[in-house]
Amino acid sequence: MNKNKIALAAPLAAALLATAVTTATPAAADPGPWHSAWNASPQPPTHTDWFPNWSEEGFRDQSVRQVVRAGAQGGELRVRLTNAYGKTPLRLTGATVAKSAGGAAVRPETLRPLRFSGAGPVTVPAGGERASDAVALPVRAFEQLTVTLYFQGPTGPATFHNVAMATSYRAEGDHRRDAAGEAFSAPGGQSSSWYHLAGIDVSDPAAPGPRRSAVVTFGDSLTDGFGATPGADRRYSDALADRLADRGTPRPVLNAGIGGNKVLTDSPCFGESALNRFRRDALGRPDTGTVLVLEGTNDIVQPDGTQDRCTTGPRVTAQQIIAGYRELIREAHARGVRIVGGTIPPYGDSGYWTAHGEEVRDEVNRWIRTGGAYDAVVDFDRAVADPQDPRRLKTELAFADRLHLNDAGYRALADAVDLNTL
Known part of the structure; x- marks a missing residue:
């Protein structure tokens, strides 16, 4: 199986996407009783x-x-x-x-x-x-x-x-x-x-439910829930599942986040890129109906920070990240799966912020909001940004590192999702 790293330094995004391969073929379309x-x-x-x-x-x-x-x-x-x-x-x-x-x-x-x-x-x-x-x-x-x-x-x-x-x-x-x-x-x-x-x-013959009922939250540490109370199940995926159940439309919400993960490049510490793992982690369950993508922060901040074996990689442009999103959208649509895009939250006041990174984040978020490529959009950025300084998280929602969120912040991400778009 080819798992070569995607070279990003010079080629255009279209060329790098041509080399991207996913790690596994999805399971059969019919989940059977499961x-x-x-x-x-x-x-x-x-x-x-x-x-x-x-x-x-x-x-x-x-x-x-x-x-x-x-x-x-x-x-x-x-x-x-x-x-x-x-x-x-x-x-x-x-x-x-x-x-x-x-x-x-x-x-x-x-x-x-x-x-x-x-x-x-x-x-x-x-x-x-x-x-x-x-x-x-x-x-x-x-x-x-x-x-x-x-x-x-x-x-x-x-x-x-x-x-x-x-x-x-x-x-x-x-x-x-x-x-x-x-x-x-x-x-x-x-x-x-x-x-x-x-x-x-699980299997429940008495209540089989819709064949494609699962929602997959796909992304990095913001999806993984880093900064939430450990052991309390307060990731945004948990809060989203709670909202669906409270409305009387329960659906499994499956967390496919990996802390430190990037859209475009693999890491020995933070897993294969979104491009390389999307088919397995987001589309590999036969009952997946909707994927909610929140990823891109690490593509921006890791190259601007201190480089080590975990974070090494070249700077990327907004257009390269957007090209990565387009590939995920194509993969989802090819399998009849709905895909919802989430804007990238702010991280000003964190040790990772740079003016260059802010420009890239703004351009990426503008495309997510207005590009029309996703089936729907969740504006996570505006849900947690300080209205007085949109480059920063609201203080009451931020984890100590000002990059991640606390329990209230992850609840705010879940609350930003229009359940009808799922």
């Missing part, structure tokens, strides 16, 4: 000082317990595992799923083993994904589910999702059937990332 309830975009294993994790070391004779919020109801569920960036097959000794009792604890009466083609162990091929058999565990929308994976042998570096904004737990030995969380309380046993966990689907 509907997406939760997912995370996979990233290659890497260490970052700003968000330490266990991905490079992987696991050996360890249990990994991870908590997620289901976005849809069903009478049965299945868990999808990923080895997207594994160089060798991933061998899982066994796994369980249960309803969370808070922290690393689970409700014992809900604890269920996961099986794969009838067996407890499973091997996930390098670059592949495996779904568990159906598990009879009724799920309500917005319930927290806990998945515990036990790896007896060494896994090698782990495919993961860095900015989970939730706590995952690690314990020595096999603790997949533990209801209590004591084994996961040892020092060094907590992480703010997810590992080898791709998604959770």
Whole structure:
């Protein structure tokens, strides 16, 4: 599979887009009985000082317990595992799923083993994904589910999702059937990332719902929710799902954000570019009906900041970013998926602001608002900008770094979405 970096230094955007390839072919158009309830975009294993994790070391004779919020109801569920960036097959000794009792604890009466083609162990091929058999565990929308994976042998570096904004737990030995969380309380046993966990689907034959009901929020750390209260499910995707449910039109809202991600260029720390992962992460679920794009900040700010292995890359023009958006729009429309564009919020007063970056952001946002290429537009910029100085976030909505948002800021992003456009 070709995963070459997209060269941006000199060629026009049209030329660079001709070299862009996506990472995977979407699943079949018919989801069958399954509907997406939760997912995370996979990233290659890497260490970052700003968000330490266990991905490079992987696991050996360890249990990994991870908590997620289901976005849809069903009478049965299945868990999808990923080895997207594994160089060798991933061998899982066994796994369980249960309803969370808070922290690393689970409700014992809900604890269920996961099986794969009838067996407890499973091997996930390098670059592949495996779904568990159906598990009879009724799920309500917005319930927290806990998945515990036990790896007896060494896994090698782990495919993961860095900015989970939730706590995952690690314990020595096999603790997949533990209801209590004591084994996961040892020092060094907590992480703010997810590992080898791709998604959770639910099935409810009594209420199958529309075939393409899922909304995918696609983007960078503003979609990932960096700056929100950890473990509280206060990303803008969560708030958007709450709004849809409160209106009486519940739909799963799947978060496909990756912190630090760019539209145009790959990063060893922040994942493949939007161009290279859009088909897999935004269109890869067969029940995706609408994609909401909020991305471009890092294309602008990272080249203007201090360069390191994570942020290296040339300056880009507004026209190159816009050409990237046009490619995402083309991909979505080719698969009959509605695509909504979000304007880029301000970041004045942050350490990343430059006059050049502000010019690019203004030009990009003007095109999003007036270009007519998206099916609809959400003006995230104006929803969170200080009306007295539109280059800056409203103080009451800003996280400490003045680049990201707090809980109220992410709620403001969700409130800016006209639900009828979805």
